[in-house]
Amino acid sequence: MFPARRRLPLSGVLAGLFLLAPPAAVAAPTAEEIARSVHLRADWQYLTREIAWPATWKPDGKSFTYRKTVEGGFAFETADAATLAKAPAFDHARLAAALTSVMGRPVRPLDLPFAEFRYEGAGDAILFWTGEDGWRCTLVDYACAPQESRRRPRGFGVVRDLSVPADNTPRVSPDGRREALVEDDNLIVRAKGGGEAVRLSTDGSPGDFYDPETISWSPDGRHLMIYRVRPGYAREVLRVEAAPDGQIQPTLRRQLYPKPGDAVDIEQPVLFDVDTGRQTVVDNALFPNPYELSEPHWRPDGASVSFGYVARGFQSAKVIAVDAATGKAHAAVSETARTFVYADRRFAQEIGKSGEEMVWASERDGWNHLYLVDTRTGRVKNRITTGDWVVREVLKVDEAKRQIWFTASGMEAARGEDPYFRHAYRVDFDGRNLTPLTPGNGDHAVSLSPDAQFLVDTWSRVDMPTLGVLRRASDGSEVGTVTRGDISRLTAAGFGAPEVFKAKGRDGKTDIWGLVVRPRDYDPAKKYPVIENIYAGPHDSFVPKQFWPFGYHSGGDKVIGMQALADLGFIVVQIDGMGTANRSKAFHDVAWKNLQDSGFPDRILWHKAMAARDPAYDIGRVGIYGASAGGQSTLNALLFHGDFYKSGVAYAGCYDNRMDKISWNEQWLGWPVDQSYAAASGVDNAAKLKGDLFLIVGEQDSNVDPASTMQVADALIKADKDFDLLVVPGGEHSVGRSTGPIDYVTRRQFEFFVRTLQGK
Missing domain, CATH: 2.120.10.30 (TolB, C-terminal domain)
Known part of the structure; x- marks a missing residue:
């Protein structure tokens, strides 16, 4: 027999039903609300005052200049170091007019196309970059011109573009008596200004040539060093621009683009005694497999010359010193790693007339620190x-x-x-x-x-x-x-600072730091889907630490972009998991030959800790988005962690590291190309896709080969996987996120998450 049912009073039944009822659903955003979020950055970015950028000192050290927010935009201001008296750094209107003329597009005085610059000479001209283009503007007559390097271009620094002539301007010796240049692929020296040439080398050829851009004279003008170069593989990426401005027919674009495993230029240092004509090919036993050599640097006393060496695979770095009298080389300092030597943080500065000491940065004890090295022996003198x-x-x-x-x-x-x-x-x-x-x-x-x-x-x-x-x-x-x-006006408009949150990572003891951005109308009684903004490139850390919350950058949206998305009914977060930089060497090493990891074990634990703290945090509906390396991580979230991440928008991803640029990928996955490249590949693992995926790519991406996205699309189709794809005609790596159709691309992302995570 069944036991008798116990009857509850009506009030108890209602109370029980209330307790069992699910949290209130988040209302679907309207088209007007989506449009308002798309334009949030533009609506808010001019509401702050006196938010300053890092300063640039004038060459005389008596004053410094910085950019700051003002009514209507941004202005550059100069302050006197002795009195702190302030004045405009230059005539903004005249500079804007000059840039408008040479750039062929309107430039506003309070929205100049740069945030930082450096002074040239005595401070009567400035140099700055906009994207990949350098510019020089004088502050006397306000004349601006692009700064085109005379040096021969190199694909990611390691393969010379031989279709462009090298800068063969004669290099004058420090004593002013002679000049050196290259003729018929060989080094010659002559009296300054011309005269009979003395041929110092005869072993140069088109396939093994002396590069005039590497000529380096000793301080006394007696010796010089130059690199003889065996060219690497000149791989080209071809891109069709389907809808170029001003014409009907498509255009084919070419780009020198070395990829992992490609042969790089091999540089062989050669030393010459100009007075005697003696030639010494420096023994490369200490630098047998170069990824790159830095340009020769003569010590002040002229008795020796040094250059930096990074081995292919980034597991060894050295400074090689060469005796000018004998041509004998020795390692002034050496660095090796089981995983990688962090190329971006290498630092070396020689001390003394003979360079007998060096300040050297090293992670040899598990943290990046400075050491004083005896360069004659290569030994550390002291930490x-x-x-x-x-x-x-x-x-x-x-x-x-x-x-x-x-x-x-x-x-x-x-x-x-x-x-x-x-x-x-x-x-x-x-x-x-x-x-x-x-x-x-x-x-x-x-x-x-x-x-x-x-x-x-x-x-x-x-x-x-x-x-x-x-x-x-x-x-x-x-x-x-x-x-x-x-920020009083920004705060009055509704801005609120994100929450800083930390939780333990995969080892149970290391703190993982992140940010949480909630809707401005956040109701803790409701349940909100979660979206993670990811960038997990090992070259840096990416969760914002400074105030400026606007704009986009390579690590994804900043805070206002996350706020715009959150206002549509989401909780948006950003996290730095293991494998990113600026912590210990062990923290960083997680990325080595393991780019598919992207810190996901730490990120998922962080999400779970946040959900335990905030009942409104719906850990059953987590989405993710990111660009470039963040695009790769977004795809990998759905390939390798599809039980946790349900939806993703991947921008311009380097989905297969064998398709991407040589420099970034060999740094983290090593050389030669091995199984670790395939393990991280979104192409090879496409059949593992779970959840909803939206791929977005710029047709003219010059940073990541856009064919990488199309190869993922091909693999997904072959695996019978559904996905969305948006190709932006003419779009660059920014894919409309900082230039081009930004509103359109942003709207598409927002609507995708509303549809896939809110079901609306």
Whole structure:
């Protein structure tokens, strides 16, 4: 028999039903609400005042210049270091007019096409970049012109474009007596200005030529070094521009584009005694398999010359020194790694007239630190920095004072600070007198004056607008406030700072840091789908640490882009998992031959910790989006973690690392090309796709071969997998995210997530 049912009073039944009822659903956004989110950045970006960018010092060190937000846009301001008196850095209207004329498009005075620049000469001209283009503008007559390098282009720095002549301008010796150049692929020397040429080499040929752009004279003009070059493989990527402006027929575009495994230019250093004509081919036993050699650098006494060497596969780096009298080479310093030597953080500066010492950056103890090396033996004389923190940048090495100014992150973590926050420090060569220079719990961008007397400390957090402070570089004492950001109007418009959240990673002890952006009408009684903004490239970390929340960058949306998406009924997050940079070597090494990992074990644990903290966080509906390496990670989320991630928008992804540029991929996956490339491939693993996928690519992407996206599409079709695809005609790597049809592409992304995660 069944037991008798116990009757509940009606009030108890209703209470039980209430407790069992699911959280209220998020209302579907209207077309008007989607349009408002698409335009949120444009509506909000001019609401701040006095938000400043890092400063640039004038060459004389008496004043510095910075960009800041003003009514209607951005202006450049110069401050006097002695008085802090301020004035416009230049005539913005005249500069805008000059740029409008040469760029062929309107340029507004309060929206100049650059955020930072450097002064040239005495400060009467500035140099800046817009995208891949360099520009020079004078500040006297306001004449602007593009800066086209005379040097022969190189594909990702390792394969010369032989269709472009090398710059064979005669290189004049320091004593002014002679000049060197290349004739018929061989090195010649003659009297300055012309005269009878003396042929120093005869072994050059089109397939093994002397490169005039590598000529380097010794200080006394007696010796010179030059590289003889055996060309690598000139791979070209071909792209059809289907709808070029101003014409009906398509256009074929070509780009020199070396890929992983391709043969690179092999550079052989050759030393010449100009007086005797003696030629010494430097023995390459110490640098047998070069990915690249840096240009020759003569020590001040002229007795020796040095150059940097990175081995193919990035597991070894050295500085090679060559004796000018004998041509004998030795390793002034050597660095090896079981995984990779982090190429972006290599630092070497020789000290002394004979270069007998060197300040060298190394991760040999598991953290990036500075060492003083005896270059005659290659041995470490002493450590300069030490601890469970990382040196981020060397600002200045003062040889006379034997002091170093540098930035580091993680030193203040024991006091509760975010370990990614940068601070500036000064230390002696022997490691003593380590002096903090930038107090304040935040991320500090530092600009040191040329004479190292002052520094401009521009610092902030995602919840604190920028503060610009002039400090003494000796002890960090404050001279005065330069700028103080005002976000009152932005806050009044509805902006709220994201939540900073950390949770333990896969090892159960390492903190994984991220940001959480909620809808402005967030209701904790509702349940919100979650979307992760991902960029997991091993070359850096990507969760914002400074205040500026606008714009797009290579790591994906900044905070306002995430807010625009959140306002449609999502919780949007960004996380730095293991495999990214700026933590320990072990944290970084997770990426080695393992790009498919993308920190997902840490990211998923972080999501679960956040869901345990916030019941509105619907961990059953998680989407993801990212661009470039973030696009690859987005696809891999659906291939390898499709039980967790349900929907993804992948922009311009390097989905198969064998299809991408040589430099980035050999750094993290090594050389020769092996199974690790296939393991991370979205093409080889396409049949594993789960969930909803939207691929977006620019037809003219010059950063990642757009054929990579089409190969994924081909593999998905063969695997009978459904997906969405948008090809932007004429679109570059930005895919409409910073140029071109930004509103259209953004709307398509937003609508995709509304449809796939909200079912509306």
